Amino acid sequence: MKRHARAQQYLVGVDVGGTKILAGVFDRQLRLLAREKKSTKPFLGAAGVTDRIADCINEALAAAAVPHAAVAGLGVGVPGLIDPRGQVVQVAPNLHWHNVPLAHLLSRRLQMPVALVNDVQAGAVAVQAAGTGRKFKHFVCMFIGTGIGGGLVLNGTLYRGAAGLAGEVGHMTVIPQDGPRCGCGNRGCLEAVASRSAIVRRIASEIDRGRKSVVTDLCDGDVSRIRSRIIAEAYREGDKLVRRVIDDACEYLGIGVANLVNVLNPEAVIFGGGLMEALGDRMLPRITRAAAAHVVAAGPGRVRILDSSLGDDAGILGAALTARASAR
């Protein structure tokens, strides 16, 4: 215990999503020692969710046998806008939060330094440090889940934009007229046609209308149980409905990728998220082909379209890296 307390060599990274909270304990070499999961339950409000975050961290620390005093820093990724000092969640739509001083609440409770970070920007930082992004100076990350979030690494650093809002790649318009309504209120956003939620929604509504699909069996007749794994299985089995929905999504993702390539000229566009993990081998070649039809042909070399290689851990690793950077 004393050794730990003196060394303060551990980092904790937390990824707070709209559905689940993930907490990981890392050693100095950023090796993951333990990992815990909890449902978020946003309806409990900011105080209730803060309790659940703290519980999840305590459980992960216990599982790693790391005392609180040995933690050099805690980083927390949140799906929202964070103030420039990394202390307050200014807005987090999926959590219904406004101006929640989460860093203060957690540091008072856990007695360790806390830094907040946008969840997707944390993911991009992780991809840069430990994922496919290691090789590149300029790349864009796209994380496909409930929404589609992005992180830009330009000149070797995360680019946050004027107000910390850069990387909203899911809200590029891909259907200019009468596109489907997006969660943001606009129409025709990439996220509204190619996020995992949009894909699930479209599959479920077609099944509701009587369309046949192996998905019905795979989710035991309950379309609310469609997960990335089920979509991937149906796709691999050649299910016609799922193939059409996924292939359409890849077309739009290709347009999004091409826009980013034309504007930013990155070395790579790197995809993450559960659906990509489950079906990247089929989706990435389609996205690459679709992008090629919209990238302005010029110049030496080509952009590479890749998987993050980090799976579900990008968020907690990026949060731990944020903690390390601010503990310095």
Added chain:
Amino acid sequence: MKRHARAQQYLVGVDVGGTKILAGVFDRQLRLLAREKKSTKPFLGAAGVTDRIADCINEALAAAAVPHAAVAGLGVGVPGLIDPRGQVVQVAPNLHWHNVPLAHLLSRRLQMPVALVNDVQAGAVAVQAAGTGRKFKHFVCMFIGTGIGGGLVLNGTLYRGAAGLAGEVGHMTVIPQDGPRCGCGNRGCLEAVASRSAIVRRIASEIDRGRKSVVTDLCDGDVSRIRSRIIAEAYREGDKLVRRVIDDACEYLGIGVANLVNVLNPEAVIFGGGLMEALGDRMLPRITRAAAAHVVAAGPGRVRILDSSLGDDAGILGAALTARASAR
């Protein structure tokens, strides 16, 4: 004469377009002393066009009464991809150039240091130094002319991307299916529906099909003579055809602006080019309104959509600034 030779206090900036060459002589405070213009005549090939560039520079220097020996540096903006050292034009589609060592050709001829720069990136540098961009750390420039080019100023510096190709904002896809063919070979690019050329093409083809418009009178029945000024005049007179074509273009420009705002979170998007100069007061409010329908609503502050305030001189000024930066 001797005083000039010792001081080397002048800069020359050249803007080589597909149609015309513009050369300007600037003093140390970047005040424009003289300005000359020549048609480009790309059919003469690289050697012939290089002659015309040199002639144009010599005439501008003569008009300013500045001897060659008093020039600290010459910057040349070219519509193409420039090598990272600013010496060779690797590709310039509108000029049909491949690997033209323009810096060497001109410095041998004129006995002064030469730096090449992409024309639109030069424009963005000028907008940053002397135009509406002065107030901002993060902004995007969009120049509307034969095509639609862009320059990104991020963290106070021009962002060039991995291969110097960043800023191809005119090739964002705004019509995903069966859009009009773009000069780049793809379909549905912003440039194919909202560049000055695309606007002129659409007006001309409607007139050819018998559509009535005041443009017919304004260009004396010769649609090949439609210029920005004529379009602006017809718009102000309330011409229905021109209003529809311009208003449609503004819708698409708004989508392009919104994509850039969502991805980069700049403080401003700044427009340049002859059409904007002639009709910006009417177009900018429309573009702003269209963009608002596609920008994801969040965060403090709003992006500003502005005119460059530099008119036709952005290119030569940016080239002169490039010369100054490399002469240091």
